[in-house]
Amino acid sequence: MTTDHDWITTPITADLLRGALDLEPTERGLLPHRLPARARRQIPDGQLAMAEAQPSGVRLVFRTRATAVELDTLPTKLVYVGAPPRPDGVYELVVDGRPAGRASVIGGRTMTIDMATGAASTRPGAVGTLRFDGLSDGVKDVEIWLPHNESTELVALRTDAPVEPAPDRGRKVWLHHGSSISHGSDAAGPTSTWPARAASLAGVELINLGLSGSALLDPFTARAMRDTAADLISVKIGINLVNTDAMRLRAFGPAVHGFLDTVRDGHPTTPLLVVSPLLCPIHEDTPGPTAPELSDLGAGRLRFLAMGDPAERASGKLTLRVIRDELARIVEQRAAEDPNLHHLDGLDLYGEADFAELPLPDQLHPDAVTHRRIGERFARLAFTAQGAFA
Structure with missing residues (x-):
């Protein structure tokens, strides 16, 4: 001092x-x-x-x-x-x-x-x-x-x-849950994570439950969201379930329903946006688990590898493409009775063209420039025009 x-x-x-x-x-x-x-x-x-x-x-x-x-x-x-x-x-x-x-x-x-x-x-x-x-x-x-x-x-x-x-400026509170990408892995700083960037552009107060490696549809996380005051809610689901090889397709659908049911217990009419995974080529068609390439660490590089076998999809193993299809189906089914439930395809935030221009340095996480792009796109797709949070 x-x-x-x-x-x-x-x-x-x-x-x-x-x-x-x-x-x-x-x-x-x-x-x-x-x-x-x-x-x-x-x-x-x-x-x-x-x-x-x-x-x-x-x-x-x-x-x-x-x-x-x-x-x-x-x-x-x-x-x-x-x-x-x-x-x-x-x-x-x-x-x-x-x-x-x-x-x-x-x-x-x-x-x-x-x-x-x-x-x-x-x-x-x-x-x-x-x-x-x-x-x-x-x-x-x-x-x-x-x-x-x-x-x-x-x-x-x-x-x-x-x-x-500081006085309450009357801004809406946005509660978001996701993986390490939402947490801010490889962002330039705390105001540069993609959720922080999107919140700044939209003029909302952020509560970021991006939990590195841990967006696993845990019931205690759903209860925490249920009990947190919020005007807008989003849940980004998928990549960590593949990373950890945590469940098969049979368990995935009911787990998504259960998570959303719990959130809805506390927020029955709040705009709720389900976001599917961003593009991650190593896991588009190859299940997890994901493992670090340890031989690269000594050279100052970190890369991740998909350790599953694409043939295992037949037995219900999850890939990102499977998860995107299932999330779209679940949201469409539920939206018939829940008009405030919405879906956003993660490929609209970061897709093949983005990967060609801004590849994932470690095969899994976006860099600082890409965080900015994802945040700006989310703000445009969710908070403006016909977006879920407009």
Whole structure:
């Protein structure tokens, strides 16, 4: 902490945070979660536990005259055995709706993951500080978007002028659930994930339940969505079910129905958009599971491979093409009794022409430029003209 300002420390409370469904008190401060405690008690694996604690779409939002802001946090950095170091998570400052700065916190905890075995270990670390200075001295709305891919305990907020919660601007709340692509894998920063980009263009408040590797039609995720206040809801279904080889076609249809039924229990007439998978050539006609090509890690590259056999489709194994057809059928069937249920083909967001121009670097995830394109397309297809959220 620096001492060239007369700092005011403001307690970090729920009314200063948006995008989180729960705040867990820790020894140091507060850990934002994107799934509530009840759901977290039912999480069956470390992947989802890690993903839901990474605050994609979570931001501090307040009104102030402050010209300087400091935030103490305890991040958890990820290290993958044999892979090049990951860049530090990015915090982005937005002032009155406009980008105003980026910063990172050095240090923190380190979680080391062995992709070959799934083993993970954590090393403790120190709290770090980020600072944004030189802000105008007028009253303004300030947002600090937390790193979308780095778990972040919030320890202290300091400013050189008083802080109050930002007023409710009456914007609609958009609740979205999806995979690592929705979570923001390989996006340039937390405001550049495709859902954040789409929300900014549409002028809505985002709650992002994009959960890396974990869009698996889990009942506890559906209940979390059921119980979350929202004006608009979307669910992107498919790629993780193939990645994990989690179910066959026989189980998939009823699982989709059950997930949508649960969401509808809490949101009977809310516009609900079902989005099918983006193009992913390795899994269009080849089932999962998906596995990393570990021999490439040492060279600084990460590629994923489809490990299934296309012939296994005959026994009900899922591919992206099978899932798209089934989702379209299910939505058409349900829409006869649910006029607020809609379908969006993921190929309209990222299809063959896009892959030819902007291929998936690791065969699975879009890069930062493609996130921007997907976000802009979603905003146009969902929020304008005859879109589900128009």
